[in-house]
Amino acid sequence: MSPLDRRRFITRSLLTLGATGAAGAGAAAGILGAAGCSVASADSAGRIAARGRMLDGVAFDGPHQAGILTPAQPQATFVALDAVAATRDELRSALQALSFKARRLARGGRSLTGAADEPPTDCGTLGAVIAPDALTITIGFGASLFDDRFGLAALRPAVLTAMPAFATDELVAAHTHGDLLLQICAGQRDTVVHALRELMRAVHGSLELRWSIDGFQSAARGPSKHSSSRNLFAFRDGTSNPDASDAALMNRLVWMTAAGEGTPAWAVGATVQVVRVIRMNVEFWDRVGLPEQENMIGRVRESGAPLGGDSEFQDPRLDLDPKGARIPLDAHIRLANPRTDATDDQRILRRGYNYHRGFDAAGTLDQGLIFCAFNRDPARQFARIQKRLDHEPLADYVSPVGGGYFLVAPGTGGIEGYVGGGLFA
């Protein structure tokens, strides 16, 4: 979906579900009813309003996993896990448990309490009836999962390698790579936190934490309902992205569409997720004059328009500016996407989040971008872009400190399946 479609999705959901009173109660009943559970009637205006803020559900099952083309929900957590399962069967059970739990959580409904003398089967932090809230749980596998521990080496798609270190990277080992990555996104933070807790419980003893980071989208503050929200350098982010509703384009840029040439049959329908935790030196940035900031990006900060233009989604027409009179030759958008025939197949689908982790030991704000992008082949796409950006002026203001490459396996195909099932077929 294009950024426009993403925004429409969120706005539409909020509009549908945002009303209070009788209409709000009906809308809330609609979401929960769709979840196939019995609907508790709202017993106070407060409860109706609280439910009314929840977003519609997103299906967990399908040919591709959710959370890739899905419009970016406001809240996210990325969790990298290492497999400590003792055997291949134990790993398979953990993957089955992940999908089973993720499917239930995404559908929502009445939470199960379990047997009277057992701990409740749901921790209960969202109450007895769970709204889907657009929850998506996207499961990826790092190259390290395909080592010799679980007999999976022959099944690693050739495009999946460990993320290399790029020229200006300051990668911290404890925040980089991982056997698995869970991307958990939803409308509300408590939905994400609840899902994380339930998923970790489901895989206890088989998968353990390696690193995690929480992200958020800045609120949509206009001026138009299509305007992109801002990153923490205050520029609109997500303006120029391949159109996710164009299936042929997604097949070209995002999905592995056929077996052969290094793609095993089980991986058809997969994509490679690139996650880069990029710290942004915001105090340093805030001391830079606005024209210099805009030249570094190549866009006007307030409107998001390409320099010299007047609206956000206008084509920057780099072809009409070959000497960089309007948009400098080393501007971020020009290097990231030169818009030439030769670079057309290098494009990626970005789906990033802002992060704020408080302060570091020196009292400096620890803020940045969880850069997240999906592509068929990171060597052909992401890495080529990153190499062009290695020495851009913006590089002085950012430090990539973690992340990794993860193969987002194909979708389950249906409720009988589980993500990664093809590895054990």
Ligand code: HEM
């Ligand atoms: C903290 C680091 C970064 C910041 C602050 C940043 C900021 C931006 C901004 C403000 C835009 C223009 C609006 C838009 O089209 O979304 C943009 C575009 C873009 N960025 Fe970044 N970016 C960062 C890192 C990266 C990285 C690591 C890559 C890939 C290696 C990347 C690839 C792109 C691409 C492909 C575009 C679209 C260019 C176009 O088609 O015009 N960015 N970025």
